[in-house]
Amino acid sequence: MKLRVLGFAGVAAAALVLTACSSTAASGGSASSKAPAGLIQSGTLTACIDPEYAPLESYKNGSSGDIVGFDADGVRALADHWGVKAKFAVTSFDGLMPGLNAGRCDIVWSGLYESDARKAIADSSPYMQAGPTAVAAPGLARKLGKQEDLCGLRVVTQSASANSTDVTELSKKCVDQGKKEITHSDYPQTAQTVLAVLNGKADVLVETNVGAAYIASQNDGKLAVAKGVFPSETTFGVFSRKGDKLSASVASGLKALYDDGTLKKLAEQYKLDAAALDVHN
Structure with a gap:
């Protein structure tokens, strides 16, 4: 059973773009030599996100301040891995996929389940088992x-x-x-x-x-x-535009963050079961 699947009729709210704090992200707008092709803004990874879903993504002060959580920090880690800056395009839940396909962001990393319906209109890379x-x-x-x-x-x-x-x-x-x-x-x-x-x-x-x-x-x-009401039979995914050249880089970037233990550390930080990350094995 798949949950949190985005409705396609939803109209995106006006996106508020917030620059994420990152100690190792590249400064300025110039692209790093590790930056993948296909970013909508050179030197920046922009992620659509709905920050009201702790512990994956939420405002640090409840309704303001930095966006924190496993997904939010994952975006920062992926940006750091590529040597670019991270930005968040904040929108309503039903505006996430429309925002991606309208070019407001490079990826959606916001606690969304993979589904046949979503994968029909976007590429996805799994990062966490869920149900x-x-x-x-x-x-x-x-x-x-x-x-x-x-x-x-x-x-x-x-x-x-x-x-x-x-x-x-x-x-x-x-x-x-x-x-x-x-x-x-x-x-x-x-x-x-x-x-x-x-x-x-x-x-x-x-x-x-x-x-x-x-x-x-x-x-x-x-x-x-x-306990036991529903089976855990699906995964959360990071989504990019269908057929976009960025998609392969997202998949390999997530695998690298899994292999080097970055995602495990984030899971432990937010008291999530690190075993749920074993979607790359």
Whole structure:
């Protein structure tokens, strides 16, 4: 099951381009000898990102300041590897893929699952294994062990995501099995989905395992991850334009950052399971 898949009808918000702090990135706008061909701005790697998905990408001060997280620091590390500067083109979740294909950025590195639909319009390089999971109040979370346990419950997802599509399909399956349908609602931001559960407007939030673990850790005693409800059967990917000459460099750059331990260090820094990075083996 694939989650957080971008809706193609979404219209990109106006992108705010932020220069990322990097101690080893090349200064100025001149291209490094290691810089790959195909960057939209010579000497700069520009990444589309939606910084409201900790611990992958979020603002350091909640709604302002530097963008931090595994993905954000991964962008910086890839830029450093190429000897260029890093920039973030900040946009809404449903504007990430349109922003890429409109040429606002070189890559999308923002906690997005690979999917057949997305790979049909963009190239992708895997960097982390992931999967959906359910988050609920601790008492309910302990009772959830399979997908059908969500039948009859109020389930919330982020809009324009595959979470939403998959929950809709699961609800139909519930009805086909003679069970109650899922009362399903969407919110545009992850923070809003969390509040929906905390405020009693929903019983369960379906999110990625990476995001869910962080959400539960930030709401200890109020929310918990339900184990075994969904399988982990997909990966997060870094996306570049379909057929772009930059795509091969992104793939080899990610492999280099994996091989030299850079991605493992970032995973440990943000308390992620480093074994989830074993997508290059």
